[in-house]
Amino acid sequence: MYIIAGLGNPDKQYEGTRHNVGFEVIDAIAGQYNISVDTRKHRAFIGKGIIGGQKVILAKPMTYMNLSGESIISLVDYYKVDIEQELIIIYDDVSLGVGQLRIRAKGSAGGHNGIKSIIAHLGSQVFPRIKVGVGEKPPRYDLADYVLGHFTKAEHELMEEGYSQAVHAVEMITAGEIQAAMNEYNRKKKEE
Numbered sequence: 001m002y003i004i005a006g007l008g009n010p011d012k013q014y015e016g017t018r019h020n021v022g023f024e025v026i027d028a029i030a031g032q033y034n035i036s037v038d039t040r041k042h043r044a045f046i047g048k049g050i051i052g053g054q055k056v057i058l059a060k061p062m063t064y065m066n067l068s069g070e071s072i073i074s075l076v077d078y079y080k081v082d083i084e085q086e087l088i089i090i091y092d093d094v095s096l097g098v099g100q101l102r103i104r105a106k107g108s109a110g111g112h113n114g115i116k117s118i119i120a121h122l123g124s125q126v127f128p129r130i131k132v133g134v135g136e137k138p139p140r141y142d143l144a145d146y147v148l149g150h151f152t153k154a155e156h157e158l159m160e161e162g163y164s165q166a167v168h169a170v171e172m173i174t175a176g177e178i179q180a181a182m183n184e185y186n187r188k189k190k191e192e
Contacts, residue, residue: 002051002174003075004029005044005059007068007091007114018134019065019147021159022090022114025132026058028163029170042074054174068114069121076122083122088173089129090166091115092147096133098155099162101185103130103169105178128178130169132162 006022014020030037035049037058044059057079061071072089081087084106091114096102106126109115119125135155137146151159165185172181 001055001057001079001081002086002088003057003059003072003079003081004088004170004174005061005068005072005075005090007065007089008060009064010060010062014148016150017148018092018094018151021092021132021134021163023060024159025090025130025163025166025170026060028167030058032167042078043071044075046075051174052171056174065114065117067117069117069119072118073121083124083127085128087127088170089115089118089127090170091129091131092134093131094134094137094143094147096131096135098133098135098151099158099160099165100133101130101162101165101169102133103173103178103182103185104128105182128173130166130173132159132166134159 006026008020008023026037030047033049033051035047035058037045037047037060039046043063044061047058049056059075061068063071076083091112105128108125109119137143169181169185
């Protein structure tokens with residue numbers, strides 16, 4: 001079984017912001033696989049389904065970004081998944097171009113407060129993650145204001161493509177092909 005969690009903030013005011021791309025990817029997966037993410041458990045909205053023959057739990061933590069680890073540890077403890085193999089965290093990354101993906105099997109928080117919280121609660125940096133680029137913060141912009149801002153129309157189109165690529169990356173990872181997913185998506189940045 002896999003836990004696939006997208007990070008974001010729960011209130012209406014955060015819908016469609018750069019910081020909520022994790023929720024957007026979960027919604028895209030849910031739509032593709034007809035999974036209802038509407039059960040309130042483990043301080044998250046969750047939905048159970050099947051992707052490529054694998055049982056999955058889609059999760060949208062409702063703890064606010066900076067406390068994401070509280071929900072994730074509850075899910076991991078309850079479902080007894082191997083965090084190094086069966087947990088996938090999806091979140092925004094300001095160091096990647098809009099809609100670009102970077103997949104990692106492990107790593108530091110890189111300044112992302114949601115990931116900091118998850119690492120602190122799991123006691124490990126070794127878990128697969130899909131970073132979805134939201135574009136670099138413009139000079140003299142406050143980072144919090146930037147990530148809580150909305151995409152332009154042109155950026156929104158790039159993000160839609162990024163979301164569908166993230167769904168494909170999840171399919172590859174749940175099929176045991178994280179290396180192939182990294183090979184496919186991590187090199188795209190260099191081609192530009």
